[in-house]
Amino acid sequence: MLLAGPFSFRIIDVIDIILFAILLYEIYNLVKGTAAIKIFIGMISIYLLYRVVKILQMQLLTEILGQFISVGVIALIVVFQPEIRQFLLILGNTRIIKNQRKRFLFWHFRINNPVNLSIGKIVKACQKMAETRTGALIVITRQNELSQYVATGQPVEATISEVLLETIFFKNSPLHDGAVIITGNNIRAARCILPVSSSPTIPSYYGLRHRAAVGITEKSDALAIIVSEETGDLAYSLDGNLAENVTPSDLSGFLERLFQ
Numbered sequence: 001m002l003l004a005g006p007f008s009f010r011i012i013d014v015i016d017i018i019l020f021a022i023l024l025y026e027i028y029n030l031v032k033g034t035a036a037i038k039i040f041i042g043m044i045s046i047y048l049l050y051r052v053v054k055i056l057q058m059q060l061l062t063e064i065l066g067q068f069i070s071v072g073v074i075a076l077i078v079v080f081q082p083e084i085r086q087f088l089l090i091l092g093n094t095r096i097i098k099n100q101r102k103r104f105l106f107w108h109f110r111i112n113n114p115v116n117l118s119i120g121k122i123v124k125a126c127q128k129m130a131e132t133r134t135g136a137l138i139v140i141t142r143q144n145e146l147s148q149y150v151a152t153g154q155p156v157e158a159t160i161s162e163v164l165l166e167t168i169f170f171k172n173s174p175l176h177d178g179a180v181i182i183t184g185n186n187i188r189a190a191r192c193i194l195p196v197s198s199s200p201t202i203p204s205y206y207g208l209r210h211r212a213a214v215g216i217t218e219k220s221d222a223l224a225i226i227v228s229e230e231t232g233d234l235a236y237s238l239d240g241n242l243a244e245n246v247t248p249s250d251l252s253g254f255l256e257r258l259f260q
Contacts, residue, residue: 028040046065050062053065117140117160117260118161120252121160122140122160124248127234130227130228130234133230133231134169134170135176135228136225137194138180138224139192139213139216139223140224141181143221144221146183146220149179149192149194149216150189150192151189152193153179153190153191153192154175156190157189159186160182169227178192179194194216195215195216195218195219197214199214199218199240202242210235210242213225213237214237234247234248
């Protein structure tokens, strides 16, 4: 026991707080960069408010917030179903030690060196594909690495280059159908399957490539770049919004503002 009296504090309480902090940190890492992060922060705020009003013995608010939290547990299971599934898959993976970076328990001790994105190579590849009307969908991750979507494609793990991007999306290439996912300065995977948006704001003349671009940016903080196979036009999507008919210089400027 660390302290005696009415405010006793035991060693087990310290361990309890540390384990809770680790769990909270890991849950945050799992949902960061996704739309679920706002819900997660909101639920934490409501729970903290509930604890405060309970300590202050505010009976009405305690009762209301208590009922909300009780129902909220079921709501969390529904809302966070993809994240819970991903977490359970990670726990059930026997190769987790090899796949994870050097960690002690769940804490990172590896310092990540920032990697400059090869914006010029991406823009030039998109420009060339637009000139030849080669359809392409390129997803660039930010906080969320989109591991669940990378797993649906063919691993590449290669440094970004114009030739490689053009080769992947070449019409006769077995990898051209689907999305390329880029993290840092590496092409992680090709032929990835993305969620398709059902937003009514997307023009009806756009196909699955544009809807998939909007879909992935609705669910995460990633950026999606689209090259239209029908018209050769360039577009990009961020936060579920679609910017149409952008020029290569516009795309380059936007990427520089976003990633540099």
